[in-house]
Amino acid sequence: MVLASCLQRCVRLLLLPLHLLARLGAWGSFYKRVFPYIMAKVAPLYNHKVCKQKQELFSNLRKFAGPSGQLTLLEIGTGTGTNFQFYPPGCRLTCADPNPHFRKFLLKSLSENRHVKLEHLVVASGEKLHQIRDGTVDVVVCTLVLCSVTNVQKVLAEVLRVLRLGGAFYFLEHVAADHSSWTYFWQKVCDPAWKYFGDGCSLSRETEKELEKTNFSELNLRRIRVTPYWIPTSPHIIGYAVK
Incomplete structure (x- = not known):
């Protein structure tokens, strides 16, 4: 990985102007406004690639509905709302995202998916879901979010807190x-730039290990590839864990 380290240093040098803007707070405030527009274009393309996987993943959501038969679902990092189409009719939805500039895209997606009911819209990161009470959620959903949060452990701790006993995290x-693959090599090389243009996203995060360390009673997880192996975002994990 010596070559990867050298190339990574070169990338960091090229990114020095962005780094300075970020330290001054200018890049973050600018990109938070721009990022939702980028995702409004990119997310549907990604959804098309993983449509079958998402359909399969969310096919058993109703299994975790509460005693009333209604499903109370919290989505962390809702973004533009690309998952709404996969949720069952009558789903009671709470959306949490730290970026308020996603709001208009999220509301547009809700207008196109009237089978779900929005109950709460919370501007909050996954690490700080204080507005949601303990044990009040049947299901928590998180897609392409744990790669960019500040602390995966804190997010998973919040997931466990808000889930009712027997609830599930998708x-x-x-x-x-x-680590021995060329994909990982390019992940390490591209990581510095990816964090700036992916709103804090890390290509080389070991999310699977964090899930295994979390106190879930059951973990159903498998690895898949979404794109060709040479694309840094190709390796994925998919599944659900039960509290």
Whole structure:
């Protein structure tokens, strides 16, 4: 990985102007406004690639509905709302995202998916879901979010806190490739730039290990590839965990 380290240093040098803007707070405030427009274009393309996987993943959501038969679902990092189409009719939805500039795209998606009912819209990161009470959620959903949060452990601790006993956490995340692979090589090289243009996203995060360390009673997880192996975001994990 010596070559990867050298190339990574070169990338960091090229990114020095962005780094300075970020330290001054200018890049973050600018990109938070721009990022939702980028995702409004990119997310549907990604959804098309993983449509079958998402359909399969969310096919048993109703299994975790509460005693009333209604499903109370919290989505962390809702973004533009590309998952709404996969949720069952009558689903009671709470959306949490730290970026308020996603709001208009999220509301547009809701207008196109009237089978779900929005109950709460919370501007908050996954690490700080204080507005949601303990044990009040049947299902938590998180797709392409754990790669960019500040602290995965804190997010998963919040997931466990808000889930009722027997509730489930559904996830679909791109993760670090095998450390001996060329994919991982390019992940390490591209990581510095990816964090700036992916709103804090890390290509080489070991999310699978964090899930295994979390105190879930059951973990159903498998690895998949969404794109050709040479694309840094190719390796994914998909599944659900039960509290």
